[in-house]
Amino acid sequence: MDEPQIDPKIRKRQAELTRFLRQEAHAQGFDLCRITLPEAIPEAPARLETFLEAGRHGTMAWMEETKERRADPRVLWSDVRSIVMFGMNYGPDEDPRHLQSQTDKAAISVYARNRDYHDVIKGRLKEVATRFAARAGEDVKVFVDTAPVMEKPLAASAGLGWQGKHTNLVSRDFGSWLFLGSLFTTAELEIDAPERDHCGSCRACLDACPTDAFPAPYQIDARRCISYLTIEHKGPIDRALRPAFGNRIYGCDDCLAACPWNKFAAAAREMKLVARDDLKAPEIAFFLTLDDPSFRTYFSGSPVKRIGRDRFVRNVLIAAGNSGSLDLAPACERLLTDGSADVRGMAAWALSRLLPADRFAALQSAHLMTETDEHVRQEWTTES
Incomplete structure (x- = not known):
C-alpha cells in the first residue's frame, strides 16, 4: 500500500x-x-x-x-x-574496572561521580x-x-x-x-529509522556481571544486580552475593565497561559530567567515618545523596569486609553501636571476615548481650 x-x-x-x-x-x-x-x-x-x-x-x-x-x-x-x-x-577516560584491584578504594559508578x-x-x-x-x-x-x-x-x-x-x-x-x-x-516531526541490533554472538557484558544478574541475553533480574542492590534495595543484602560486590559501593559499571562498542566512544567532553577528583578512587576508610550531616555535605548535589547515609555506609561496610584489610577493622568496630540496624549488621559481617576468630568471638559475645534487632543478631551468629 x-x-x-x-x-x-x-x-x-x-x-x-x-x-x-x-x-x-x-x-x-x-x-x-x-x-x-x-x-x-x-x-x-x-x-x-x-x-x-x-x-x-x-x-x-x-x-x-x-x-x-x-x-x-x-x-x-x-x-x-x-x-x-x-x-x-x-x-x-579510562576503564572503571581498573579500580577493582585496589581493595582499599571504593568504586562508585561512573555516572554518579x-x-x-x-x-x-x-x-x-x-x-x-x-x-x-x-x-x-x-x-x-x-x-x-x-x-x-x-x-x-x-x-x-x-x-x-x-x-x-x-x-x-x-x-x-x-x-x-x-x-x-x-x-x-504535540508537534508532528520527521521520524528517524530505528537502529538494528549489532551485538551478534558477543556476550562480553553477560560474562562480566559478577553476580550473574542476566538469566538470559536481553533479560535482567534486578534482585541480583549490584546497581539495584546498592541503590534501590533497602535493608540487608543477600549474604551469598556480598563477596561478589568487591569494592563496589554505589552502582556497578562492569556490563557497560565490557561492551566492545566502547572503543568507538570518546571520553566525556566539555559541558558534560566530568568526575570529581575525590570520587575517582576514594578511600573506604574515609567513608566509614561519615555521619548523616557529613554525608549530606560531602554528597551535596550528587545522586549518591538520595540513598541516605545509612544505606551508603551499609554498602561501604560490604566493601570493607571484602577488602581483607585488618586496618579497616577499628572503623568497622566503631559502627557496631551505630543507630542504624542495617549499619550495625553489616559492621558485624565485615568484622567476621576481617578479624581472627578469637577477636571476633569476643566482640560477638559482648554485642549479642545488648543487641535486640533480629537481623543484626543473625549477622553475628551466621557463619560467613
Whole structure:
C-alpha cells in the first residue's frame, strides 16, 4: 500500500522544526537527537508484564504501580504526536574496572561521580523545550529517567542505538555510555529509522556481571544486580552475593565497561559530567567515618545523596569486609553501636571476615548481650 501523501507545506514545516530541534539540542551539549512515534514500541507492554510477573523488579513497587503509563507513552499523555530522544555521552577516560584491584578504594559508578545527571539533563532539556515550544507553537513535556517512560526502547526505535544483551542502550558512536532524556510534543516531526541490533554472538557484558544478574541475553533480574542492590534495595543484602560486590559501593559499571562498542566512544567532553577528583578512587576508610550531616555535605548535589547515609555506609561496610584489610577493622568496630540496624549488621559481617576468630568471638559475645534487632543478631551468629 502506498504511503499517504503529505502536503508539501506540512512536510516543509516538519523539516524546519526538526532541524531547529537538532540545532538546539546540539547547542545544549546533547550528542544525539532523534525522533520516534509514540506507538513505536508495541512489544513493550508484554515484555514489561513478563518482567514484573517474574518479580525481577525486586522491591521497586513503583514499576508495577506505573506499568500502564510506562508501557505506552499515549497513556502517559494522550496528545503526544512525536517523541524526541536525546543522548549525552558520559564515557569515562579510562576503564572503571581498573579500580577493582585496589581493595582499599571504593568504586562508585561512573555516572554518579559528579552532579546528579537528572538535574543536568533535565535543565538542558527544558532549555530546548522552551525554545522549541515558542518556535513551534505546540505543547511539550520533558522527562528524565524518574518518570514512567521506557527510555531505552524509545531510544532504540528512534535510532540512537539498540538495547544490548545487558538491556542498556548501545550506540555505534558512544558505546554503552549514554545518558537519555525525552521530549514529548504535540508537534508532528520527521521520524528517524530505528537502529538494528549489532551485538551478534558477543556476550562480553553477560560474562562480566559478577553476580550473574542476566538469566538470559536481553533479560535482567534486578534482585541480583549490584546497581539495584546498592541503590534501590533497602535493608540487608543477600549474604551469598556480598563477596561478589568487591569494592563496589554505589552502582556497578562492569556490563557497560565490557561492551566492545566502547572503543568507538570518546571520553566525556566539555559541558558534560566530568568526575570529581575525590570520587575517582576514594578511600573506604574515609567513608566509614561519615555521619548523616557529613554525608549530606560531602554528597551535596550528587545522586549518591538520595540513598541516605545509612544505606551508603551499609554498602561501604560490604566493601570493607571484602577488602581483607585488618586496618579497616577499628572503623568497622566503631559502627557496631551505630543507630542504624542495617549499619550495625553489616559492621558485624565485615568484622567476621576481617578479624581472627578469637577477636571476633569476643566482640560477638559482648554485642549479642545488648543487641535486640533480629537481623543484626543473625549477622553475628551466621557463619560467613
